[in-house]
Amino acid sequence: MMEGACIKRTRKSINIFNTTEEMAPAYKLTYFPVEALAEPIRFLFSYGGIEFEDFRFDRENWPQMKPNMPFGQVPVLEHNGKVAHQSIAMARYAAKKAKLVGNDEWEDLEIDAIVDTVNDLRQKIALYHYEADAAVKESRKEPLFKETLPYYLQRLDAVVKANNGHLALGKLTWADLYFVAILKYLNSMCGGNDILADYPNLTALKNTVLELPAIKTWVEKRPNTDM
């Protein structure tokens, strides 16, 4: 997997008043102290009742950590001595573990296609948000808000309407959790507005996912961050 990796598994401290030794969870997820691209994985592990260490490093430590990552990026997922990377690949893995996938290859393809489409939208938003040149950024604003966002959100809203309130297969799949989990990130990149304001079916989907007991519990317990 990753040569020269320097991964430390931290053990939870042993409480001397507790006779049972605590075992580290089977999974350790490492990311910046934000929701963003790791949140779908957190949602999916939470939904599946899969214990994971939600490690959020201090941003000032990132320069030292970066060279130790498979491709200099996070999130990464450690499990059984191996290290995985690529947020969507890891979300798909967590989805399988949480049993939020299709019944066959075509059903999985339908889910994957929606997730990749949401990711395409995220990338287009990011192209605007992260642009360092102010003039270029300003030139991207109107096309994004007047054309791109409506183009995608109208179609996604229609998909949800046609799929019994979900993004694929007419039922809850990891596409729903993926979308809702990165919503705060998308909204923050779009200047803090609720990009779903005009889309009733997507808004209803957001509420559906946030009302799932395991997700509700996770959202209440997770650190509160802006994105």
Place this chain on the structure above:
Amino acid sequence: MAPQYKLTYFDIRGLAETIRYLFKYGEIEFEDVRIKHENWPPLKDSTPFGVLPILEHNGKVVGQSIAIARYLGRKVKLAGENEWENLEIDAVVDTLNDMKSKLSAIFAEKDEAKKKVLIEAVKKDTFSFYLPRLEAIVKKNKGYFALGRLTWADFYFATVSPAYDLVTGEDILASYPNLKSVREKVNALPAIKKWIEVRPKTDF
């Protein structure tokens, strides 16, 4: 009987070639529809999200080239045996896709001088970062991108890697023999070799 699958894309290799490779490798019949650019605007809004390629099967339509490739990779038994193995394949494909997306700015740049600057930047920041790491992965996996054996990740690399040279005008994999050998290996598979001989000849 009409083939069970209909693939629609532009008349280029581009994002559809991995899909075509996998259909050919698995000997699965498909209709290889190629549309001309001037015929695209009226068609665009009839696709799920206004982009190609799309795949039609049993009255359903889906897009997203990598998702389709994963689907076919599983169908033709070039996928993993369990969830973690598939995660390894998915991660390397997504990484190759990340690297490829950094080339699109060069491709779009028409000014030759600006293009040269972008090419030097991508060689310095992108290729020199990704390629040694990918080379190491292939070396560790006995000449393949994952699991020590042929998977659809190798097919993906074989079809997207020619873009590195096309866009820069250089032999980008010259110092990466393991990476080059993956492409050669895939292209030498009998079904693929045959497809390369008969497929429409296009620039991209």
